[in-house]
Amino acid sequence: MSPSTDPRAVSSQAAFQGLGVAGVSVSLGGRRVLDDVSLHVAPDEAVALLGPSGVGKSTLLRVVAGLVTPDAGVVTWDGSDIGDVPAHRRRIGLVFQDAVLFPHRDVAGNVGYGLDVAGVPEVERRSEVDRLLELVDLAGLGERPVDTLSGGQAQRVALARALAARPRLLLLDEPFGALDRDLRDRLGVEVRDLLRSLGVPAVHVTHDAGEAALVADRVLALVPGAHGARLEG
């Protein structure tokens, strides 16, 4: 399906502000993972994407982030197709399930990475990193090697790192999946409030309905189908 001839892309998605996904299908290794998935996320909204593990939630996020090219369908931002925009120019942040902090950089080096590659001068970068670390409740830990952090701390660093790059949309891929229940709920609320106060829209993937209700304004369910996962909402 070519993007320009997809009726929904033209008639409905084009009008949306924020993220639009229309008719996205993905096959990986010969298996259809996503089948004709469409959704949209308004610029001030937090959406939870709920579904059993292995259903293709992560793949959908990777399509939006630009890390996976879909076989069909379009991804739009404020109505314009961003399918050809490479991941590093999309300004869409992604927080992985297990943080994926750069092992060769300390906490501040991780948080400041996006500013670093954007060429932000060092003085400015430092104060921004400090501000972000404070925001995620890790003030003063900038010098720590990342392998000394607890699971919760590592996720906070990953969040600060993603926010530092000034994303227009943040994707969270089961960011607290590896943490225990109490911590997961507390961090979930913290992150929701933080993103709301910063005005950053978010897509929050989880397989836990309770967590989904807690962190999002709207919950969408990705359900497995005979020909890959489909969205219900």
Add this chain to the structure above:
Amino acid sequence: MDRDVGPGDVALTVLDSLRGPVGVQVTPTGGQPRIQPPRGRVFGWLPVIFIGVFFAWPLVTVLSRSLSARGVDVLLSGATWRIVGFTTMQAVLSTVLTLAVGLPAAYAMQRLNFRGRRLVLALLTVPFVLPTVVVGASFRALLPTAWDGTLAAILVAHVFFNLAVVIRVVGGFWAHLDDRYEQAARTLGAGPITVWRTVTWPLLRPAVLAAAGLVFLFTFTSFGVVLVLGGPTTTTLEVEIYRRTVQLFDLPGAAMLCILQMSAVLIVIVVATRLQRRLTVRQRLSRSGVARRPARSTADRLLLGVTLVEAGLVALPLLALARASLRVGDGWGLDWWRALSVDGPSTRDVAAWQSLRVSLSYAVVTVLIAVAVGGAAACAIAYARRGGDALDSALTLPLGTSAVTVGFGLLITFAVPPFDLRGSAIIVPIGHALVAIPLVVRTVLPVLRAMDPRLREVAATLGASPGRSWRSVDLPVLSRALGVGAGFAAAVSLGEFGATSFLARADAPTLPVQIGRLLARPGEVNSGQAAALSVVLVVVTALAVIVTERLRTPGSGSL
């Protein structure tokens, strides 16, 4: 380290054995041995005595020979330091070039998926397992005569030979480097070049350094290639040691050069290990390896193209060798093959064919020694409560010492009464076994360590004595691994050149030594025979390796 060994996993086992000395831990090793030790000491005596007599004692002899007026003269002479300078310079250049050629291939082989990937990988790995004298003969056949004795010829052959080291060491690491680090960087605004500079390269650097260290050591101690392709001004320490011993009979001078070279190797190992430790990043490696993807981007296509061209180029020297064995004057013929069975003018010049018989019989004796000593050593290391690691390191030393030094040491220790073994046929296989034993240990040890100790306990509860339970439980598992080790030992023995050059009797040269002799003589009749005999050596080595790979079970010998 003139490691003349046969294809496939032989090479990889050599690399794995050497990785320790250079201080690289690329893949996580298995758990603690769960062996209920029977009697490690019973097995320990044989390897300790063997290494002591045939490695440690010769080294002491070399050291004491070097400490003489003549030795000091050589140490202080300008000519010596010019050779040290050239040896270092060509090793540095070889290393840089091999990395430049090998890194794109390491990436393409491990990160990209394409048709014929296995074939390309096999092609790129084969050179490393060719006997070095065959590498020399191939490039003699390939390159125009104007290249004889030039630095360029040596460099090209070294790149050809060591490409597999970079592909194996760096590629093996790259395959397990979690690609989500790169993806995280991309979502944070880093373009392809920035991702490479800020994420991939810093994480990959320790593996690149490890590969560079190995290539530097291999080329610093390169013997066969330089002996065949080098000239009067392009000579390395290894070749100079040989020249002083065989042509000038300057044993104290040669001994001093051995010491000089071992010191240099030791310094390189220490520096590389330090640097490595400083650069190593604790990171989670992807256990199953990162999925390979099709080459879609322009950069991927370019790197894949470069790799395919390299694989094609790698085949050229071997094709040139086959061609040279059939090219007679301006036409084609089997003249050189027929000449192999004709005796030379003097009684010492036996027909070249005879060297095949000599090589095969040495290989048999080497296999017997290496399997007995290596098997005993593996048992001793596996069962030992303490001292196992020390024995393991001691056994790896001959592999880390240059083959020329091993050969020279054996020569000056056992070629004089009352231990004159030079006349006997045993000294050559002993030299080969020193190189082969670490490989046998590497093959057998993982199998022993993976064995469930409860089996032995079951045997004991069923009334088996310790000896009986070892024979009925351990030995059957061991025998297959020992078979693989035997194949490795045979491949080593068939291709070994550095040590054999010192030890072979004039009237009983091995295949590599005979090839070396033919190459040293002028004229088409000699170079043609050398090419034909090289083809024979490649075929025989390939057979040993194919048999070995057939015997291999998953898990044996892979570290």
